[in-house]
Amino acid sequence: LIRRHSQPNRRHLPKHHPRNLRPPPARAKAPAKFTHYSPQARISTADAAMPAAHSLLHLAAPKSVAPTSTLSLAGAAHLRLLPSRRPQRLVASCSSAHPDLAAFPNPNGLLVAEPAAAAPIDIDVATEAELRENGSRSTRRTKLVCTVGPATCGPSELEALAVGGMNVARLNMCHGDREWHQKVISSVRMLNEEKGYAVAVMMDTEGSEIHMGDLGGAPAAKAEDGEIWTFSVRSFEAPLPELTVHVNYEGFAEDVRVGDDLLVDGGMARFEVVEKLGPDVKCRCTDPGLLLPRANLTFWRDGSVVRAKNAMLPTITSKDWLDIDFGIAEGVDFIAVSFVKSAEVINHLKSYIAARSRGSDIAVIAKIESIDSLTNLEEIIRASDGAMVARGDLGAQIPLEQVPSIQQKIVKLCRQLNKPVIVASQLLESMIEYPIPTRAEVADVSEAVHQRADALMLSGESAMGRYPDKALIVLSSVSLRIERWWREEKHHEPLELEDVSSSFSDKISEEICISAAKMGKYCCQLALSLTWSIISNHFDLQLTSWKWMPFSSTRRVAIWPPCFHGAALTAQSSPSRTRRP
Ligand SMILES: Nc1ncnc2c1ncn2[C@@H]1O[C@H](COP(=O)(O)OP(=O)(O)OP(=O)(O)O)[C@@H](O)[C@H]1O
Numbered sequence: 001l002i003r004r005h006s007q008p009n010r011r012h013l014p015k016h017h018p019r020n021l022r023p024p025p026a027r028a029k030a031p032a033k034f035t036h037y038s039p040q041a042r043i044s045t046a047d048a049a050m051p052a053a054h055s056l057l058h059l060a061a062p063k064s065v066a067p068t069s070t071l072s073l074a075g076a077a078h079l080r081l082l083p084s085r086r087p088q089r090l091v092a093s094c095s096s097a098h099p100d101l102a103a104f105p106n107p108n109g110l111l112v113a114e115p116a117a118a119a120p121i122d123i124d125v126a127t128e129a130e131l132r133e134n135g136s137r138s139t140r141r142t143k144l145v146c147t148v149g150p151a152t153c154g155p156s157e158l159e160a161l162a163v164g165g166m167n168v169a170r171l172n173m174c175h176g177d178r179e180w181h182q183k184v185i186s187s188v189r190m191l192n193e194e195k196g197y198a199v200a201v202m203m204d205t206e207g208s209e210i211h212m213g214d215l216g217g218a219p220a221a222k223a224e225d226g227e228i229w230t231f232s233v234r235s236f237e238a239p240l241p242e243l244t245v246h247v248n249y250e251g252f253a254e255d256v257r258v259g260d261d262l263l264v265d266g267g268m269a270r271f272e273v274v275e276k277l278g279p280d281v282k283c284r285c286t287d288p289g290l291l292l293p294r295a296n297l298t299f300w301r302d303g304s305v306v307r308a309k310n311a312m313l314p315t316i317t318s319k320d321w322l323d324i325d326f327g328i329a330e331g332v333d334f335i336a337v338s339f340v341k342s343a344e345v346i347n348h349l350k351s352y353i354a355a356r357s358r359g360s361d362i363a364v365i366a367k368i369e370s371i372d373s374l375t376n377l378e379e380i381i382r383a384s385d386g387a388m389v390a391r392g393d394l395g396a397q398i399p400l401e402q403v404p405s406i407q408q409k410i411v412k413l414c415r416q417l418n419k420p421v422i423v424a425s426q427l428l429e430s431m432i433e434y435p436i437p438t439r440a441e442v443a444d445v446s447e448a449v450h451q452r453a454d455a456l457m458l459s460g461e462s463a464m465g466r467y468p469d470k471a472l473i474v475l476s477s478v479s480l481r482i483e484r485w486w487r488e489e490k491h492h493e494p495l496e497l498e499d500v501s502s503s504f505s506d507k508i509s510e511e512i513c514i515s516a517a518k519m520g521k522y523c524c525q526l527a528l529s530l531t532w533s534i535i536s537n538h539f540d541l542q543l544t545s546w547k548w549m550p551f552s553s554t555r556r557v558a559i560w561p562p563c564f565h566g567a568a569l570t571a572q573s574s575p576s577r578t579r580r581p
């Protein structure tokens with residue numbers, strides 16, 4: 001079920017609002033367009049005109065409509081808007097069994113509003129014709145995660161991202177202090193509460209990454225070919241001595257050897273270790289490049305990343321535990337754990353969250369970005385609520401040419417294990433500087449969508465880039481296009497559904513769904529809808545990879561869809577509903 005946003009006048013939109021980035025559409029000719037952000041409206045099941053009361057409702061209504069006012073839909077049909085417990089949400093019941101509704105081809109009961117009632121929207125839209133043709137398939141399934149940083153931390157910038165389709169705001173605890181993060185979380189919550197968005201918050205732990213210090217406040221430093229730099233575990237007062245950087249890992253000088261290659265940010269600059277002097281390591285620059293504050297450091301020997309004492313560093317450091325306490329107190333929706341090595345750490349964190357916050361539904365996302373996480377991939381993903389292919393650090397630990405196949409493997413495994421997966425890092429890296437992406441970047445985004453990743457993530461593009469809104473538009477439009485292309489390709493193929501269930505009880509549900517899907521494809525969609533409504537009433541399912549599943553209206557689902565591909569479903573988890581095989 002859908003919450004509809006009123007579309008403010010262009011004049012009142014924030015400066016970066018996508019509608020301000022392009023000329024206004026020609027209103028006279030434009031077909032009615034609709035959008036949705038979250039499954040919040042509810043229709044009375046008592047009404048015979050609503051064949052699937054749990055289903056998606058595309059409702060073009062002003063957001064600030066008064067309770068109990070009447071909304072005219074599709075000519076003469078009416079929806080009466082009822083007061084809801086959550087004031088920003090629309091709760092509607094159909095007041096008349098209008099033939100338009102009964103005759104509407106989509107069994108999910110999609111409604112369309114008169115063109116006049118719907119202001120044109122450029123993002124996340126479906127035309128009336130598309131809705132009639134495709135139903136809920138007109139909407140983007142691939143979710144979008146944006147890292148919030150200095151370029152996007154203000155309320156108006158965050159709103160511009162929400163308008164552009166951001167489903168999850170990511171806070172990287174490597175950067176900024178807790179006060180800064182707290183302000184961002186408050187702004188996101190405010191957007192949700194006051195303006196009706198459904199943006200989730202993901203906190204990303206720093207982990208025990210080896211990285212450089214802050215460069216004494218300088219925004220960057222340039223390393224030139226042949227220069228000798230000192231990498232030291234000593235702390236320095238700002239300004240730093242010339243050609244010197246601080247390294248956060250105490251054991252650094254012990255772990256490296258003369259002759260090792262030292263890579264900054266996976267190769268943005270490269271050094272060769274030439275001498276060790278106590279806590280200082282002297283390195284010659286062999287590939288010149290820009291050093292950014294807190295850039296990641298890896299050292300390589302004989303073609304492999306060195307795993308010495310650094311391999312024993314804890315996944316969750318003492319600082320991370322404090323950040324996690326902060327995240328629990330702030331009620332973040334996801335905690336992404338960096339440099340996960342095994343399933344134990346995920347289980348430990350889940351128990352910790354459960355003990356700290358009874359009934360909490362904070363989801364734990366495992367970031368796959370190290371050799372250890374690849375070694376124990378399946379057990380880690382099974383233990384987690386989702387995974388992130390963190391290609392930035394992953395590409396610094398394994399040869400770059402292996403990253404695409406590893407990404408494909410992780411996405412496939414997540415789909416098999418029925419866990420949502422985010423593909424992250426450098427999707428549109430050039431858009432940090434330029435207003436359009438490279439063709440290769442568009443191809444990369446397309447590939448991730450084609451693999452059916454549940455979500456795509458912007459990092460520097462949204463955190464500190466010059467064009468965060470445009471980058472989001474690119475992700476959104478490429479996702480929509482590739483999803484449609486894929487559907488068209490699939491349309492004529494026989495229906496082949498991969499097994500996604502991991503337990504006997506899920507297998508039974510899956511078989512029912514597969515039968516329903518086949519009926520839905522070859523016979524009639526109504527069967528699918530009805531079958532699904534029966535299933536959803538009897539099983540506690542969470543099938544993320546299945547495109548046709550409608551949203552349900554539990555809180556968990558209100559939060560979960562931000563990270564799920566398509567319409568994820570979690571059946572009501574009320575105590576009265578027991579899980580049955
Ligand atoms: N909260 C923040 N405050 C300041 N700068 C930030 C913040 N978040 C992100 N950035 C900037 O955006 C860049 C990209 O963000 P991102 O979260 O990808 O960081 P990262 O340092 O690459 O870490 P990770 O490997 O965990 O992704 C960072 O290098 C940093 O310059």
Ligand SMILES: CC(=O)C(=O)O
Pocket residue numbers: 367369389390391392393394424425459
């Ligand atoms: C996102 C992240 O942490 C990475 O790509 O390394």
